[in-house]
Every structure is written in structure tokens, then in C-alpha cells.
Amino acid sequence: MSDTPQRVVIVDDHPLFRKGLAQLLQTIPTFTLVGEAACGTDGLGLACELHPDLLLLDLNMKDLSGLQVLRAVREAQLDTRVVMITVSDHGDDLVAALRGGADGYLLKDMEPEQMLESLRNVAAGRTVIAENLTHLLAAALRAERRPESSAEAGLTEQEQRILELIAGGLSNKLIGRELDIAEGTVKVHVKHILRKLGLRSRVEAAVWAVERQRAAD
Numbered sequence: 001m002s003d004t005p006q007r008v009v010i011v012d013d014h015p016l017f018r019k020g021l022a023q024l025l026q027t028i029p030t031f032t033l034v035g036e037a038a039c040g041t042d043g044l045g046l047a048c049e050l051h052p053d054l055l056l057l058d059l060n061m062k063d064l065s066g067l068q069v070l071r072a073v074r075e076a077q078l079d080t081r082v083v084m085i086t087v088s089d090h091g092d093d094l095v096a097a098l099r100g101g102a103d104g105y106l107l108k109d110m111e112p113e114q115m116l117e118s119l120r121n122v123a124a125g126r127t128v129i130a131e132n133l134t135h136l137l138a139a140a141l142r143a144e145r146r147p148e149s150s151a152e153a154g155l156t157e158q159e160q161r162i163l164e165l166i167a168g169g170l171s172n173k174l175i176g177r178e179l180d181i182a183e184g185t186v187k188v189h190v191k192h193i194l195r196k197l198g199l200r201s202r203v204e205a206a207v208w209a210v211e212r213q214r215a216a217d
Contacts, residue, residue, distance in 0.1 A: 011043030012058040040064025059086035091136035125171035167209035
């Protein structure tokens with residue numbers, strides 16, 4: 001993460017949680033709160049107006065859901081990292097958020113220190129999931145037919161290396177730096193990897209890779 005403070009917008013229809021999260025962020029100089037919204041419609045408007053570095057988004061809201069806001073942000077091609085912060089520990093919600101393009105999925109009952117550490121990781125270009133939810137994503141992937149190995153999937157050597165870095169939580173930009181290739185080239189490789197594995201998000205690819213490594217060990 002750069003020395004420039006990360007500009008953050010919080011969207012949550014629970015006033016107490018929203019204010020608590022805002023106060024928590026204010027204890028860390030690397031985050032600057034630039035906007036708050038109590039509903040999805042206002043939150044989407046703020047995101048489009050302010051183009052924050054980080055959008056912290058509740059999942060279930062009365063007007064637009066967090067998933068609807070997420071999709072709209074992705075369709076607008078905003079260079080904003082989006083983290084769902086929710087009470088829902090259901091696998092379907094987790095998978096839907098990640099396939100919708102979320103960069104993180106955290107639970108509201110996390111300890112404050114864990115929450116801040118996770119947000120720092122997202123700001124640094126990594127993807128985060130609440131630790132006690134990774135098994136749900138792994139189970140969802142196991143329920144669907146996938147290649148059992150990189151060789152079966154037909155991944156090239158470069159694609160395997162990129163998959164390893166995705167499993168390490170690195171963003172496309174960081175992978176590009178690591179391999180000394182353009183970020184656009186990484187994006188093309190990631191699309192090919194997802195197609196060959198029959199997956200729809202980089203987080204699913206990361207979990208698939210970790211599961212394969214565990215099976216090999």
C-alpha cells in the first residue's frame with residue numbers, strides 16, 4: 001500500500017455499525033473517510049461521484065442490495081476495491097459476492113484488530129475472506145465438477161505461476177510487478193485461467209489452487 005491515504009466510503013443501513021466502523025477507520029492514518037451512506041442508492045451515487053479507493057458495502061439493505069451496488073460499480077468500471085461487510089455467513093452470499101467482483105468478504109462480528117488488518121490487506125491489493133468462511137467456498141467448488149490438476153486444465157507454465165500468485169492473494173498489478181509483465185497481460189492470463197478451470201472469480205481460483213496443493217501434500 002502506498003503512503004497516500006486510502007479514500008474510503010462506507011455504505012450500511014445500520015447507523016450504529018456505520019458510525020463504529022467510521023470511528024475505527026479514523027484511528028488509522030492510512031485511511032481517510034470521505035463519505036457515508038445509509039442506503040444502496042446513495043452509496044452508489046457517492047461511489048460514482050467520489051471514486052473512492054475502498055468501498056465498504058453492507059450486503060442486505062432495504063433499497064438496492066449490496067450485490068446490486070457491487071454490480072453497478074463494476075459495470076461503471078470504477079477503479080475502486082469493494083469489500084462486503086455483512087452478518088451473512090451463507091455460502092451462496094459469499095459465492096455471489098466474489099463472482100460479482102468483490103475484493104473481500106468480511107463479517108461484522110470480527111474483532112476490530114482483524115477488521116483493520118483485513119482492510120489494510122485489501123488496500124495493499126490483496127483479496128480477503130473472513131477466515132472461518134473459506135471452507136464454504138471450498139465446499140461450493142467441490143460440489144461442481146472441476147479439473148483435478150493444472151495439467152488436466154491445460155494451464156501453461158506462465159498461467160501456473162500466475163495462479164500461484166493469485167493464491168497468494170496478489171492483485172493483477174502486484175502480479176505484473178512480480179513477473180515484470182504489463183497489468184493488461186496479467187488480466188488476459190487470468191481470463192484464460194478462469195476459463196480453463198471453469199471458474200468465475202479469482203478468489204475461486206485461489207481456493208482451487210490451495211485445495212489442490214493440500215491434496216498434493
